[in-house]
Amino acid sequence: MKKSLLLSCSLLLLLSCQNQAQNNKTNNNTMETHAAISAETIYQFKVKDLYGKEFDFASLKGKKILIVNTASECGLTPQYKDLEAIYKKYKDLNFVIVGFPANNFGAQEPGSNEQIAKFCEMNYGVTFPMMSKVSVKGNDMDDVYKFLTQKSKNGLQDSEVEWNFQKYLINEQGELVKVLSPRVLPTDTAIVGWINGK
Structure with a gap:
């Protein structure tokens, strides 16, 4: 009788431990899923354009977005031409490019917003x-770039500009899906294929 009672207690204890382990596992999975779901999107941001007008990323819902940091005096500046070409070709297919001039590298974007606007229009006919x-x-990184470069915010990966x-590719749900090196041309299949859903 004692053996039987001891065996029953042992079985109950074992089952209780297994259930607790299973509950912990379920809770962990739920937390991981919740963490993935709660990653931020680009739609939370409002910024100013070159002309001082508010630009709300929420207005781009349902579009694929290519975000690029630009400079007027860089060896890669001619990429403006290809960026404008793919923008014109695909803008009616729910695709948009958003440029962010930045002076972080080699002081290659020294101009004011007004000077940058004139440069882009005169030299490359930029309309995006x-x-x-x-x-x-x-330390003074813009909030949009904190989102783009920090996995804790974008849910995909940590990166450094x-x-x-x-280039940062954002899907139709406002989520970061890919980070591409400055040397990847806008006409590269990694970008054009993505725009076309390939």
Whole structure:
């Protein structure tokens, strides 16, 4: 009788431990899922464009977005031409480019917002949205770039802006899906294929 009672107690204890372990596992999975779901989106941000007007990223819901930090005096500055070309080609297919001039690398964007606007229009006929000049790294990093570069905010990965013309791809739900090196051209299949859903 004692053995039987002891065996029953042992079984109950074992089952109780298994249930507790299972509950802990379920809770952990729920927390991980919740963490993934609660990653921020680009839609929370409002910024100023080159002309001082408010630009609300929430207005881009349902579009694929390419965000790029730009500079007027960089060896990569001719990428403006290809950026404008793909913008014109795909803008009616729920695609938009948002440029952020930045002077973080080699002081290659020294101009004012007004000077940058004139440069972009005169030299490359830029028509895609261009924002006010910001910092994309360091202590004064703009909030949009904190989102783009910090996994705790974007839910995808930590990254660092390497140089001018680094590209961040945002899906139709406002989520970061890819980070591309400054040297990846706007016409690269990594970008054009993504725009076309390939």
